[in-house]
Amino acid sequence: RTIYLKDYQAPDYLVDHTDLSFELDPHATLVKSKLKIRRNPAVAQANETLPPLWLDGADLELLSVSINGELLPAHRYQQRAGGLSLSTDAPEFELEVHTRIAPEANTSLEGLYLSNGMYCTQCEAEGFRKITFYPDRPDVMSVFTTTIVAPASYPVLLSNGNKVDSGTTEDGRLRVTWEDPFAKPSYLFALVAGDLQHVEDSFTTCSGREVKLQLFTEARNIGKCAHAMTSLKHSMRWDEEVYGREYDLDIFMIVAVDHFNMGAMENKGLNIFNSACVLASPETATDAAFQRIESIVAHEYFHNWSGNRVTCRDWFQLSLKEGFTVFRDAEFSADMNSRAVKRIEDVTLLRTSQFAEDAGPMSHPVRPDSYMEISNFYTLTVYEKGAEVVRMIHTILGPEAFRRGSDLYFERHDGCAVTCEDFVAAMEDANGADLKQFRRWYSQAGTPVLDVEDTYNEALGEYSLTIRQQTPETPGQKGKLPLHIPITVGLLAEDGSPLRLDDAAGQMEVVLHLTEASQNFTFAGIASRPLPSLLRGFSAPVKLRYDYSSAQLQFLMQHDTDPFNRWDACQRLSINSLQTLQQQYRSGEALQQPAALIEGYAAVLDDAALDPALVAKMLALPSAQEIAEQGGEIDAAAIIAARTFARDAIATALAERFLTRYHALEQHKPYSPTAEDIAERSLKNTCLFYLCAAGSADALALAKGQFERGENMTDTAAALAALVEFGTETQAEGFLQAFYQQWQQDTQVVETWFGLQSGSAKFGTLERVQKLIAHPAFEVKNPNKVRAVIAGFAMRNFTQFHRADGSGYTFLADQVIALDKLNPQIAARLVTPLTRWKKYRAQESAQIHAALQKISVSGELSRDLYEVVSKS
Numbered sequence: 001r002t003i004y005l006k007d008y009q010a011p012d013y014l015v016d017h018t019d020l021s022f023e024l025d026p027h028a029t030l031v032k033s034k035l036k037i038r039r040n041p042a043v044a045q046a047n048e049t050l051p052p053l054w055l056d057g058a059d060l061e062l063l064s065v066s067i068n069g070e071l072l073p074a075h076r077y078q079q080r081a082g083g084l085s086l087s088t089d090a091p092e093f094e095l096e097v098h099t100r101i102a103p104e105a106n107t108s109l110e111g112l113y114l115s116n117g118m119y120c121t122q123c124e125a126e127g128f129r130k131i132t133f134y135p136d137r138p139d140v141m142s143v144f145t146t147t148i149v150a151p152a153s154y155p156v157l158l159s160n161g162n163k164v165d166s167g168t169t170e171d172g173r174l175r176v177t178w179e180d181p182f183a184k185p186s187y188l189f190a191l192v193a194g195d196l197q198h199v200e201d202s203f204t205t206c207s208g209r210e211v212k213l214q215l216f217t218e219a220r221n222i223g224k225c226a227h228a229m230t231s232l233k234h235s236m237r238w239d240e241e242v243y244g245r246e247y248d249l250d251i252f253m254i255v256a257v258d259h260f261n262m263g264a265m266e267n268k269g270l271n272i273f274n275s276a277c278v279l280a281s282p283e284t285a286t287d288a289a290f291q292r293i294e295s296i297v298a299h300e301y302f303h304n305w306s307g308n309r310v311t312c313r314d315w316f317q318l319s320l321k322e323g324f325t326v327f328r329d330a331e332f333s334a335d336m337n338s339r340a341v342k343r344i345e346d347v348t349l350l351r352t353s354q355f356a357e358d359a360g361p362m363s364h365p366v367r368p369d370s371y372m373e374i375s376n377f378y379t380l381t382v383y384e385k386g387a388e389v390v391r392m393i394h395t396i397l398g399p400e401a402f403r404r405g406s407d408l409y410f411e412r413h414d415g416c417a418v419t420c421e422d423f424v425a426a427m428e429d430a431n432g433a434d435l436k437q438f439r440r441w442y443s444q445a446g447t448p449v450l451d452v453e454d455t456y457n458e459a460l461g462e463y464s465l466t467i468r469q470q471t472p473e474t475p476g477q478k479g480k481l482p483l484h485i486p487i488t489v490g491l492l493a494e495d496g497s498p499l500r501l502d503d504a505a506g507q508m509e510v511v512l513h514l515t516e517a518s519q520n521f522t523f524a525g526i527a528s529r530p531l532p533s534l535l536r537g538f539s540a541p542v543k544l545r546y547d548y549s550s551a552q553l554q555f556l557m558q559h560d561t562d563p564f565n566r567w568d569a570c571q572r573l574s575i576n577s578l579q580t581l582q583q584q585y586r587s588g589e590a591l592q593q594p595a596a597l598i599e600g601y602a603a604v605l606d607d608a609a610l611d612p613a614l615v616a617k618m619l620a621l622p623s624a625q626e627i628a629e630q631g632g633e634i635d636a637a638a639i640i641a642a643r644t645f646a647r648d649a650i651a652t653a654l655a656e657r658f659l660t661r662y663h664a665l666e667q668h669k670p671y672s673p674t675a676e677d678i679a680e681r682s683l684k685n686t687c688l689f690y691l692c693a694a695g696s697a698d699a700l701a702l703a704k705g706q707f708e709r710g711e712n713m714t715d716t717a718a719a720l721a722a723l724v725e726f727g728t729e730t731q732a733e734g735f736l737q738a739f740y741q742q743w744q745q746d747t748q749v750v751e752t753w754f755g756l757q758s759g760s761a762k763f764g765t766l767e768r769v770q771k772l773i774a775h776p777a778f779e780v781k782n783p784n785k786v787r788a789v790i791a792g793f794a795m796r797n798f799t800q801f802h803r804a805d806g807s808g809y810t811f812l813a814d815q816v817i818a819l820d821k822l823n824p825q826i827a828a829r830l831v832t833p834l835t836r837w838k839k840y841r842a843q844e845s846a847q848i849h850a851a852l853q854k855i856s857v858s859g860e861l862s863r864d865l866y867e868v869v870s871k872s
C-alpha cells in the first residue's frame with residue numbers, strides 16, 4: 001500500500017496527556033497506557049456523528065480496552081491489520097489500553113527491544129506502535145508521564161524529561177516515574193533500563209540555568225565518554241551563539257547502545273546513540289570516528305529545536321528537520337575543525353552516494369510525494385541533499401537574513417508540527433524575499449546538470465558566462481522545470497591573482513542566480529581573458545561541466561583562493577586522467593603514465609603553505625564508486641584497472657616526496673583530536689599508503705613499525721590497512737591476528753577489524769568474507785557487525801564485489817533474504833547495490849538483475865524490502 005502526501009488529513013482526535021506504565025520483562029512486558037483524548041477542534045463539525053478513533057499498533061498482544069474507567073465491550077472496537085478502530089460516544093474521554101510485548105523477540109530494533117540485556121527503544125518513525133496502540137503520527141503531540149517498573153538488576157531506569165518519583169514495589173522491584181513537560185509526538189518517546197554506569201557534567205545556559213549532562217554506558221565503556229561530553233558542551237554553546245537556541249530541560253541524557261539501526265536518535269532529553277557514534281578513546285577510535293562523534297552528538301542535540309520543539313506535520317516533511325539539522329551540524333563541524341575539509345567530505349558523500357540515489361530507481365525529491373515504508377526514506381536525498389537546499393537558502397539570503405528567517409521560524413512554530421513550506425515561508429517573510437521558484441528544489445528529483453561556456457571580448461573588456469541547466473528525468477517525474485540555482489563564481493587573472501568583479505563593492509566573488517534554462521552573465525572591466533572558478537564551495541548540488549584543460553586545472557589547484565575549488569580542480573584532473581586510462585584499458589592499449597596528474601600531485605606535495613589536510617584530500621584518488629558515478633555504462637573491470645594503475649604510477653613517481661613528507665609529519669606528542677593534529681596524521685598516512693603501494697620492503701617496514709608502536713588507533717589502523725593491502729597474504733594474516741588478539745574485548749575495535757578485511761581490495765575476497773560471517777565475533781543481529789562485514793564488502797569493496805563470476809551478487813542476495821526475516825530496515829538498506837543493475841555493462845547487469853530476482857521470488861518480503869525490490 002502506497003501513502004501519498006496529497007492525501008494528508010489532520011488527525012480526528014488529539015491526545016492531551018499520555019500516561020504510560022511499563023512492567024519490564026524480556027518475554028512479557030506489560031504496557032498500560034492512559035490517554036486523555038479529545039476531538040480535534042480544527043476538523044470537528046457542528047452536530048456531527050463522531051468518527052471512529054484509529055490507533056496504530058503492530059506486533060502487540062491486546063489485553064484490554066477501557067473508556068472512562070469501564071471495560072469496553074467487544075463490539076465497540078475492532079482489531080485490524082495495523083491497529084485498532086474504536087467507536088466513541090463523546091468528544092472527550094480517557095482511554096486505557098493494556099498490551100503485552102516481548103522485547104527479547106524483537107530483532108527489528110524498532111519499538112522496545114533488548115541490546116546486551118539492556119532495554120531500549122527506537123520509535124522514529126513508526127516504532128511506537130510496537131509498544132502500545134496509539135495515534136502514531138507526528139502531528140499528534142502530547143505531554144508524557146512514564147513509569148517504569150523493573151527488577152533490581154536494572155538499577156538505571158530512564159525516560160524523557162525530569163525524574164519526578166522513585167521507589168520500590170511491594171515485591172521488591174524498582175519503580176521510577178518521569179515527566180516530560182514538553183508536548184511531543186510519539187516518535188520522540190524513549191525508555192532505557194539497564195545496569196549502567198554514567199559520567200556527569202554540567203552546562204550553564206546563556207540565561208544562567210544549570211543543566212545536568214549525563215552519558216550512560218555499560219561499565220566496560222565508561223572510559224570512552226569524554227569526547228562525546230566535550231562535543232555536547234560545544235554544541236550547546238554553539239547553538240546559543242549561532243542560532244540563539246537555549247536548552248529547555250534541567251537534564252540532558254545520552255545512552256550508548258550496541259544494537260542500533262542508525263547513528264543516533266534525538267528523543268526529548270534522552271538521546272539514544274549507536275555505541276559506534278558516541279564512544280571513543282585515542283587507543284580505540286580513529287580520527288574519523290572522533291569527528292563523526294562530534295558531528296552526531298551535535299546533530300542530535302540540535303534536533304531539540306529543529307525537530308522537537310518544532311516538529312514535522314507528517315513524514316513527507318522529514319527533511320524539514322533532517323535537512324536543516326544536517327546543515328546545522330555541518331556548519332558546527334566546520335567551525336570546530338577545518339571548514340574546507342568538512343565541505344570536501346560532505347560533497348564527496350553527496351557526489352558518490354546521493355547522486356547515485358538520485359539517478360537510480362528509488363530517486364525521490366527532498367520532500368517525497370509517496371512511500372510504502374517511511375523507513376526507506378531516511379535517505380541521502382532527504383538528509384544530505386536536504387541540507388544542501390537549506391545551504392542554498394543561506395547563500396541566497398546571506399547569513400544575517402538567514403538568521404532572521406530561522407528566528408521567525410522557531411518563534412512562529414514553537415510547539416507545532418509543520419511543513420517544509422512553513423520553513424521557506426518564514427525565510428521569505430522575515431526578509432521580504434521571494435523563494436517561489438526556489439521551492440522546486442523540494443519537489444523535483446534528480447541532479448541538475450549545468451553546462452558552462454564562456455567568451456571574452458577584448459575590445460570591450462567583457463567576459464561572459466553562458467550557463468544552461470537541465471535536470472534528467474527520474475521515475476515518475478518527466479518534464480523538469482528550471483530551478484533557482486545559486487552559483488558562486490570568482491575569476492582568476494593570468495598571474496593567478498583574483499579579479500575584482502564589481503568595482504563598487506570590490507568583491508572577489510559573486511553569487512550568480514541561474515533561474516532560466518539558459519542564461520548569460522557578463523562581467524565588465526576585465527583586462528584580459530580570465531580563468532573562471534565556478535561553483536565555489538559547491539554552492540549548489542549539481543553536476544557542472546566546463547571544458548577545463550589539464551593546464552588550467554593545475555593552475556586552479558595552485559592559485560584559486562577558494563580552497564574547496566583547489567581541491568575540486570584536482571578531482572577533475574584525477575577524473576579526467578582516470579577516464580583516459582579506462583578508455584585505454586577498454587581498447588586493449590597499454591596504459592600510459594598519467595603525466596598531468598603526477599605533475600599536479602607533485603606540485604601539491606611541494607607547496608609547503610598548503611594545509612596538510614587539504615593536501616591529503618587532494619592526493620586521494622576518487623573512489624571506484626565515485627568514478628562509476630561519472631556517467632556512461634559502468635565497467636567495473638576498467639575502473640579498477642585504471643585506478644590501480646594510476647595509484648601505482650603516482651606511488652612510484654613520487655616515492656621520494658612521500659618518504660620525506662612522511663618523516664616530517666611524524667608526531668612526537670600525545671594524541672589529540674584537534675584539526676591540526678588530525679590534518680598531519682591524515683597526510684602522513686596518505687604518504688604511508690602510497691609508499692607501501694610502490695611496494696618496497698623499506699616501506700612495509702615503516703608500516704610495520706607504525707603498527708607495532710600502536711600510538712593511537714588512527715595510526716595503527718592506517719598501518720594495518722597498508723600492510724593488508726600491500727604485504728604478502730601470510731604477513732597480512734599475522735598482523736590481523738595480532739590485532740584481533742589485542743582488541744577482541746573491544747566491540748568498536750572489532751568492528752574496525754572486520755571492516756578492514758571486508759573492504760580490502762586484495763584481502764577481502766568473498767571466501768574471506770564468508771569466513772568472517774562464521775567468526776565468533778560476528779553477530780547477525782547486530783547492525784554494526786552486519787554493516788562492517790556485509791556492507792563493507794558490497795558497498796566499499798568494488799574490486800571483490802564485482803568479481804567477474806557474479807558470486808558477490810548472489811552472496812549479497814542470500815544475505816539480504818536472511819536478514820529480512822530479522823531486521824527489515826537493515827535488509828532494505830543492504831540491497832542498494834543490487835538496485836543499480838541498469839547502470840552496468842550487459843554481463844554484470846544481467847548478473848546483478850538475477851540476484852535481485854532471486855530476492856523477489858524468495859518468499860514473502862517485509863514491506864521495507866518489498867518496496868525497494870519492486871521499484872528496482
Ligand code: ARG
Nearest residue numbers: 124125262264265266375378
Ligand atoms: N532522527 C534520527 C536522526 O537522524 C534518525 C532516526 C532514523 N530512524 C529510522 N528508523 N529510520 O538523527
Ligand code: ZN
Nearest residue numbers: 299303322325
Ligand atoms: Zn537527524
